[in-house]
Amino acid sequence: MKTIQAVARYLPEKCGGIQIRLSELLPLLQTYGVESKIAAAQDSKCENTYVHNGIEVYRYPVFPTPKAEPNHGESPHGRFEFFAHWLKEQKADIYHQHQWTPKCGLSHLRLAKELGMATIVSIRLPTPVCQRETLMLNGQEVCDGKIDEVRCSRCCGVPKSLSDVAIRNLANTPLFISNLASGLIHQLDKVPVQVNTNVTGLLTPLSMPAYVAARRNGLLEMAKFADRIVTLSERLYETLLLNGVPQEKLLICKTGVPDFFLASTQNKEQESNNTLKVVFLGRWNRNKGIHIIVEAIKSLPTTLPIELTIHGSAVDEEKYRQEILKSIENEPRIHVAQTLTRDELPTVLAKYDVLALPAQWFDVRPMAVLEAHALGLPVLGSDVGGVNELIKHNVDGLLLPPSNIPAWAEALSLLAINIDFLSKLREGIQPIRTMSVEAADTVAIYQNLLPSTK
Structure with a gap:
C-alpha cells in the first residue's frame, strides 16, 4: 500500500x-x-x-x-x-x-x-x-462551531449596528474585494489607533462575511x-x-502517546521541602493561556510552597512573550526554561508534579495531557473542548474556567497544601492510548x- x-x-x-x-x-x-x-x-x-x-x-x-x-x-x-x-x-x-x-x-x-x-x-x-480559529464565541465562551455569516462575522468584529440582512448580502462580496479590504486593514495597524478603529469599522464588513461564507x-x-x-x-x-x-x-x-513515553514512566517522590512543581509546555501564544497561570501564581501568598516552570516552544507572538517575561521579573517562583527536544521531554517532564494547560481556545486533542498522564502527572486544564475530553475532573486532574484567574489560583493552592489530594489524582490516571x-x-x-x- x-x-x-x-x-x-x-x-x-x-x-x-x-x-x-x-x-x-x-x-x-x-x-x-x-x-x-x-x-x-x-x-x-x-x-x-x-x-x-x-x-x-x-x-x-x-x-x-x-x-x-x-x-x-x-x-x-x-x-x-x-x-x-x-x-x-x-x-x-x-x-x-x-x-x-x-x-x-x-x-x-x-x-x-x-x-x-x-x-x-x-x-x-x-x-x-x-473564522477566529479558536471556537470561542467572541473570544470568551465555548462555541458550538456552527458556521453562520451573521454570528461569525459579528464575532470577528463586524459592527452590531449593521443589520443581519446587510451582513448576509455582504457575504456575497467577491473575494478579490474582500482581499483588498483585508489588506488595507493590515496596513492600518501602523497608523494611530483612532484612525485605525474608524476605518477598520468600515472595511471589516467588506472582508469578514465573505470569508465566513468561503x-x-x-x-x-x-x-x-x-x-x-x-x-x-x-x-x-x-x-x-x-x-x-x-x-x-x-x-x-x-x-x-509514543511508546518511549511509557518506557520513561517512573514513580516520583515529593521533595523534602514539599514544593509543588508545576510545568507548562507549549508555544508562546496568547491562546495557550500562559498569562493565566502566571497571574494565578503571582496572586498566591509568597509563603505557599509552589514553583512554575515554563518550557516554551515556538514563539508565535514575540510581543506576548516579552509581556510575560516582564511580568515575572520580580517573581522568583516562576522560571522560564529551555525548549525541550522530544528525547528530553519524558525525563524532564517526569520531574514535575502537575501540568498546567490553561488553553484559551478549542485545543482539539492536546498531546501534552496524554504525555503528562503517561508519566503520572495530573493535569490542570481549561474546561474547553478537546481538553475536557481528556481530563476527568477530580479523578486525574481538574477542569477550570479558562480565564478565571482566582479559580486557577485556588486549584494551585489546594494542590500545594493537600499532598493527599495530589496523590489521589495521580492514582486516578488510567492507562494511556498508545x-x-x-x-x-x-x-x-x-x-x-x-x-x-x-
Whole structure:
C-alpha cells in the first residue's frame, strides 16, 4: 500500500505537533506494509527532495506566498504545477492530507481525487470551521462551531449596528474585494489607533462575511472530495455534522502517546521541602493561556510552597512573550526554561508534579495531557473542548474556567497544601492510548478504503 501524506511544511524545518507526531507515526505504519511519502509545501520557487527519519520528503514550491484567506485557498497557489506533476507520477493508493491551508488545501485534495486516489483529510485544528480559529464565541465562551455569516462575522468584529440582512448580502462580496479590504486593514495597524478603529469599522464588513461564507463552502468542498474526514475529538465530530458534513464520511481516530513515553514512566517522590512543581509546555501564544497561570501564581501568598516552570516552544507572538517575561521579573517562583527536544521531554517532564494547560481556545486533542498522564502527572486544564475530553475532573486532574484567574489560583493552592489530594489524582490516571494502537487504527481506515482489501 502506497500513501502520500500531505502537510503545509515539514521537518527538519521548525514545525508543530502535526508534523512531529506524523514523523513518529509513519515508521509504525511501515511495519504494516504501508509505504509513505511526505508532500510538504515550502516558500520557494524551486522543488527539492530529501529523506528524513527514513521517509522520503518532497517539498513542492509555493510562490508567491498566497493570502491567508480563504483559509483553504481560493485557487491553486503559485507553482502548483510542480505539485501536480509530482503527484501524478506517484501512482499512490491513498492521499492523506493533514492540514487545511492555502499551501495544502482544496486544490491538492481535488487533484488527488481526480487522479483516482482514495482521499482522507485529518482535521487536527478548528481552523476549517472557525473564522477566529479558536471556537470561542467572541473570544470568551465555548462555541458550538456552527458556521453562520451573521454570528461569525459579528464575532470577528463586524459592527452590531449593521443589520443581519446587510451582513448576509455582504457575504456575497467577491473575494478579490474582500482581499483588498483585508489588506488595507493590515496596513492600518501602523497608523494611530483612532484612525485605525474608524476605518477598520468600515472595511471589516467588506472582508469578514465573505470569508465566513468561503470557509463554509470550503468545508463542504472538502466533504465532496474526501472519501473520509478524520478528526481526533468527539466534540469536533459533532461540530462537523452540524455544518453539513455527511456522517458516513466522518471518523474519529485519536492520537496516542509514543511508546518511549511509557518506557520513561517512573514513580516520583515529593521533595523534602514539599514544593509543588508545576510545568507548562507549549508555544508562546496568547491562546495557550500562559498569562493565566502566571497571574494565578503571582496572586498566591509568597509563603505557599509552589514553583512554575515554563518550557516554551515556538514563539508565535514575540510581543506576548516579552509581556510575560516582564511580568515575572520580580517573581522568583516562576522560571522560564529551555525548549525541550522530544528525547528530553519524558525525563524532564517526569520531574514535575502537575501540568498546567490553561488553553484559551478549542485545543482539539492536546498531546501534552496524554504525555503528562503517561508519566503520572495530573493535569490542570481549561474546561474547553478537546481538553475536557481528556481530563476527568477530580479523578486525574481538574477542569477550570479558562480565564478565571482566582479559580486557577485556588486549584494551585489546594494542590500545594493537600499532598493527599495530589496523590489521589495521580492514582486516578488510567492507562494511556498508545501510538501503536493509533497506527493499527490508521491502517484499518486505509484498508477499508481500498476495494482489494475489503
